[in-house]
Amino acid sequence: MNAVVKKSVDRRTFLAWTGGIGAAVLASACSAPSSTKASGDKVAKSSKDVDTVAWDYPFTFLPVYAGVAKFAKERAKEKGVSLEQTNDNGKPDVQASNLDTLIAKKVPAIVSFPMVFEALETQAAKALSAGIIWVTYGGTLENQSASITFSFEEGGRKLGEDAAAWAQENLGGKGKVAFLVDDTIQLGIERTKGMIDAFTAAAPDMEVVGREQAIDPDTALTKTKAILAKHPDVNVVLGITDGAAFGGYKALVESGRSETDAKTYVGGQDGDLGSLELIKKGTFYRASAALQLRDIGNAVIDVPLAVADGKSDAEASTDVPITLVKQGDALLDEIIAQYG
Amino acid sequence: MALRVTGLRKSFGGVHALQGVDLTIEAGEVHALLGHNGAGKSTLIKALGGAFQPDDGTIEVGGRSHAGLTPRQSIEAGIAIIFQHLSLVDSLSVVDNIFLGQEQRRLGMVDRRRQREAAQRLLDRLGATSSLDSRVGDLPMGQKQLVEIAKALSRDPVVLVLDEPTAALSSHEIGALERTVRSLQEQGLAICYVTHLLGEVERLADRMTVLRDGRVHVATSLEGKTRRDIIEAIAEPPTDLPPAGPVHDADPPQLQVRGLAGPGIGPVDLEVRPGEIVGLYGLIGSGRTRTLEMVFGRRSRRGSITVGGREVRRATPRAALAAGLALVPGDRGRQGLFASLTALDNALLPAQGVLSRFGLRRRRAEAEAFERLATSLAVHPATPNAPARAFSGGNQQKLLLGRWINGILPTTVLLLDEPTQGVDVRARHEIYKVVRTIASERRTAVLFASTDPEEVVALADRALVMQDGRVIGELAGAALDEDALLHAVHQSDSDLQEQS
Amino acid sequence: MSTTVNPRQLARYPLIPVIVAMAIGFELSTGSFMGSQNLLGIATDSATLAIVAVPSALLVISGYLDLSVGSTYALGAVAAGWLASEHGGGLLTCVLLSLLAGLAVGAVNGFLCCVVGLSPFIVTLGTLTAVRGLAQQFAPLPLTSFGDSFAWLGGAKVAGLPSPVVIALLVVLVAGAILALTPVGRHIYAIGVSREAAYLSGVRVRTVPFTLFLATGACAALAGAIKASVLGAVQSGTAGSGFELAVLTAVLVGGVALTGGSGTLVGVVLGVAFLGILQNGLTLVGVPTFWQQVAQGLALVVAAGLAYLAPRLEALAAVRPQAARRTTSEPTPATT
Structure with a gap:
């Protein structure tokens, strides 16, 4: 029932105004000393001139944010720079105004994850002409110093392919699948497309019995329960996030499915700790397209510093691979350990 | 003829406020509209102003007949009403107030020069002395009223209705207003003058209409009429109010107020003995309501309040109620009534x-208490579950009285602010009767505030006259009559003016 | 009041025919709506909403408002989940910590709104943002692995009913008893109708709404803890996001006026059921995401329209059966 008005994006719309202003005020207040040092039209000539990296990540409500932030902070400390973070409340116009603030006070480097890529070309160009290093996160722009990329579409595709292969092998390609998707933001749309296209292409005989908006466990639980009311025999539930897949998993267990049922497959994306632990335990939560949080966190600091040291876009840019982790993978334990 | 009202009827929730009223006023005539509170005067005026649609009857203005008016139609038809509470904006200048909402425009811009010229002409016509640029909030009451009249005249009315225009004026200002009314009369305006002061009727009016219980009781020319005739026309049949109970000077006062002071008030000293009814009489703005609210703890105060010999230290309503004080506020709609709650809730909320027993309400006991209360106060209809807003003003007031005098709460001092405002004639007498009865039988001390001298004379054993937040006089026994009360406020006021 | 459904009661609760119509429609189009499994699922999902909507409704009746419940819900979930996952907290201590967190938020809201007298809309909009930040600061990463003791809160069955439903029923019963059986119940309405008149009548016009803020905070946190227990996980960033609007919607669709002083608990429970059934049914039917939003919006407008018509229908229904029996004693509502 929450979902009547519960679209996290809507809630943030409702709040963005106050929160955005608060964040902007806080951001400018907290880093006053460093900004004075960095101001004065001084353009970074080497990584020594970069004392601050501003990381602008709009989806602070996603668990993955906290994970990446943790590693970025550690890396910043190692490199002796300070990490400044924005609070965009998941709202494109708040993001744009926060970036304007960062540009106006001339932080030496900005790493920004555009909610709408085309919309931030102006800010990126402005930053570049002000001598600020601009690193695009999660994609590329025309105007940029470098980029940190990981293909969302690919993460979805890997999960879809694995689930389809599992269905062919264990269900003979016949069964029911439900997708927990996101149609509201660009990265969600890409992940959704990769996941559904790959699955339906490789397992064309599976009946799609649900395609519901859900990015968090709470909503996913409610939606999956409703799907189960009509189709108690759903075999495969794929989630746009691990949070959503976790909610789907709970709904299946609550409906009486054994945690190790051989005819059930749940998979998600992001590599959340709770999901990884379920995979490790050998439940029917079988896979997660995991982001390598440590690699991404490091890149947030390393890429702008590399640009400051004179590396070109092509040299400095990093593409962080997304890996599908399953039971028995060495990477599984490694990522779980990273959370520790 | 300028105004002709024919067969006007209006009822509110079963209460017949107007039951076929006729009223005719010629151009160049001052017509006195008389009657006690609740006789239907204000309902008639509101009908003229378009506050509601009459159930039946017609209103004919300047030759055009209407079955009902909206406020806008009323103004367009040429009716101008000056209510007691003026509709001026204190923070704006005189000229801006006069043209508020009907600015004179030229090429889309406000034409200030033309406005100033027109405003000055209007003020001159009224004999007003205020400057065009004065802030209205800074003007004395009489000048404010003239600004309001100027505003009305700017719309070129056929009929001017003045609703108790002298109630808030000093005697000096009253004289000026009377001259203004005469000159407007000579200019051909039809003037409907609502008052309860006989002297004004004698001096100003050509004809009079007396309303009683929503009907025309008397409508006559005043030519050759003596004051005796007027009094007889207005006088109501003798009422059967129970006699005032004995007040023993030996009794210690039930309510004792010493050095009561606050913003604009005091110091006030007064005493009310058990069984005594004391009236606080004064003009609008004299501080009656604020005095009562301070005694009750609604407003912060200095000085001491003693009830039955024990001082009430904290200035909060809860502390006052615990001590045996109770207040029936003057603004019934805002401060007293819970309009959408039931009659029972309204009457018994504090009871x-x-x-209750073990924290749970006892519905049976509540129903019985309501029934007793409805009977003793003659609440009509006696339905406990009807919402309070469905009751007439008089019965709403009875519910509020019943909130404190239901035999369940330990009320020993009853404070009443304008106890019969917006109440019809019959209910008014019933309320008087109830107040008298609880004073004489339960020995409750009653302190009530009123702007109506008739009410003070009818109800009070003793009257305190208030002005500028202080008690300036006391009248009791044979000396307590309307003329003495009016004299007390107006006399002292003109004294003050002569001194300054 | 009679026990059979008469036209007057139907008119008072316009959601009843709407809910019946929705149930029939969903059953006909899916064939699986009326299954006991599904109905119980709706009840369990709606339980957390009911637990918060009921005290919120009392608050709105008294003329106040709490928008911070979505974040208080998250804080309560984080508090309980943190204790359960990091310190192996048992059921009782987890619930206690969660309630304390909720009471603290309620006390801040209540102090600012009832004692200082600030606008509840602005104050609770502020705490909505601030408390969410607290919850996220406290637990940036998802919390999982709660242990069996805490899992009991959301997963136990009492007399065949899931524990969230039982807790919701208790909340409804307690609130209903306060409203109908105690003097304080009348005070809640009185304050909402006219705070000034209530104050002059000796009603505790600060204490009563303050207590309701406390109750709303505690219930919101408890709901969060329950949901955390059901899910076995808490995400501080998304838990209960938008919940405040769902609560407000249930309260308003249930016929409680935002102006205070009117509304019934039956209406609020119907409002909760309406939202739960709508959400479930649209998913069952498989309506695409954005069309779901359109349908949900339209359903709300229809419900609001019926709430507008209700008093008029009620008046109509009241006139007909009574015209025969009563003549003049019943006062007709005044129009002024």
Whole structure:
């Protein structure tokens, strides 16, 4: 029932105004000393001139944010720079105004994850002409110093392919699948497309019995329960996030499915700790397209510093691979350990 | 003829406020509209102003007949009403107030020069002395009223209705207003003059209409009429109010107020003995309501309040109620009534806790208490579950009285602010009767505030006259009559003016 | 009041025919709506909403408002989940910590709104943002692995009913008893109708709404803890996001006026059921995401329209059966 008005994006719309202003005020207040040092039209000539990296990540409500932030902070400390973070409340116009603030006070480097890529070309160009290093996160722009990329579409595709292969092998390609998707933001749309296209292409005989908006466990639980009311025999539930897949998993267990049922497959994306632990335990939560949080966190600091040291876009840019982790993978334990 | 009202009827929730009223006023005539509170005067005026649609009857203005008016139609038809509470904006200048909402425009811009010229002409016509640029809030009451009249005249009315225009004026200002009314009369305006002061009727009016209980009781020319005739026309049949109970000077005062002071008030000293009814009489703005609210703890105060010999230290309503004080406020709609709650809730809200057992309400006990109360106060209809807003003003007031005098709460001092405002004639007498009865039988001390001298004379054993937040006089026994009360406020006021 | 459904009661609760119509429609189009499994699922999902909507409704009746419940819900979930996952907290201590967190938020809201007298809309909009930040600061990463003791809160069955439903029923019963059986119940309405008149009548016009803020905070946190227990996980960033609007919607669709002083608990429970059934049914039917939003919006407008018509229908229904029996004693509502 929450979902009547519960679209996290809507809630943030409702709040963005106050929160955005608060964040902007806080951001400018907290880093006053460093900004004075960095101001004065001084353009970074080497990584020594970069004392601050501003990381602008709009989806602070996603668990993955906290994970990446943790590693970025550690890396910043190692490199002796300070990490400044924005609070965009998941709202494109708040993001744009926060970036304007960062540009106006001339932080030496900005790493920004555009909610709408085309919309931030102006800010990126402005930053570049002000001598600020601009690193695009999660994609590329025309105007940029470098980029940190990981293909969302690919993460979805890997999960879809694995689930389809599992269905062919264990269900003979016949069964029911439900997708927990996101149609509201660009990265969600890409992940959704990769996941559904790959699955339906490789397992064309599976009946799609649900395609519901859900990015968090709470909503996913409610939606999956409703799907189960009509189709108690759903075999495969794929989630746009691990949070959503976790909610789907709970709904299946609550409906009486054994945690190790051989005819059930749940998979998600992001590599959340709770999901990884379920995979490790050998439940029917079988896979997660995991982001390598440590690699991404490091890149947030390393890429702008590399640009400051004179590396070109092509040299400095990093593409962080997304890996599908399953039971028995060495990477599984490694990522779980990273959370520790 | 300028105004002709024919067969006007209006009822509110079963209360017949107007029951076929006729009223005719010629151009160049001052017509006195008389009657006690609740006789239908204000309902008639509101009908003229378009506050509601009459159930039946017609209003004919300047030759055009209407079955009902909206406020806008009323103004367009040429009716101008000056209510007691003026509709001026204190923070704006005189000229801006006069043209508020009907600015003179030229090429889309406000034409200030033309406005100033027109405003000055209007003020001259009224004999007003205020400057065009004065802030209205800074003007004395009489000048404010003239600004309001100027505003009305700017719309070129056929009929001017003045609703108790002298109630808030000093005697000096009253004289000026009377001259203004005469000159407007000579200019051909039809003037409907609502008042309860006989002297004004004698001096100003050509004809009079007396309303009683929503009907025309008398409509006559005043030519050759003596004051005796007027009094007889207005006088109501003798009422059967129970006699005032004995007040023993030996009794210690039930309510004792010493050095009561606050913003604009005091110091006030007064005493009310058990069984005594004391009236606080004064003009609008004299501080009656604020005095009562301070005694009750609604407003912060200095000085001491003693009830039955024990001082009430904290200035909060809860502390006052615990000490045996109770207040029936003057603004019934805002401060007293819970309009959408039931009659029972309204009458018994503070008593429900006393009646409850183990924290649970006892519905049976509540129903019985309501029934007793409805009977003793003659609440009509006696339905406990009807919402309070469905009751007439008089019965709403009875519910509020019943909130404190239901035999369940320990009320020993009853404070009443304008106890019969917006109440019809019959209910008014019933309320008087109830107040008298609880004073004489339960020995409750009653302190009530009123702007109506008739009410003070009818109800009070003793009257205190208030002005500028202080008690300036006291009248009791044979010396307590309307003329003495009016004299007390107006006399002292003109004294003050002569001194300054 | 009679026990059979008469036209007057139907008119008072316009959601009843709407809910019946929705149930029939969903059953006909899916064939699986009326299954006991599904109905119980709706009840369990709606339980957390009911637990918060009921005290919120009392608050709105008294003329106040709490928008911070979505974040208080998250804080309560984080508090309980943190204790359960990091310190192996048992059921009782987890619930206690969660309630304390909720009471603290309620106390801040209540102090600012009832004692200082600030606008509840602005104050609770502020705490909505601030408390969410607290919850996220406290637990940036998802919390999982709660242990069996805490899992009991959301997963136990009492007399065949899931524990969230039982807790919701208790909340409804307690609130209903306060409203109908105690003097304080009348005070809640009185304050909402006219705070000034209530004050002059000796009603505790600060204490009563303050207590309701406390109750709303505690219930919101408890709901969060329950949901955390059901899910076995808490995400501080998304838990209960938008919940405040769902609560407000249930309260308003249930016929409680935002102006205070009117509304019934039956209406609020119907409002909760309406939202739960709508959400479930649209998913069952498989309506695409954005069309779901359109349908949900339209359903709300229809419900609001019926709430507008209700008093008029009620008046109509009241006139007909009574015209025969009564003549003049019943006062007709005044129009002024």
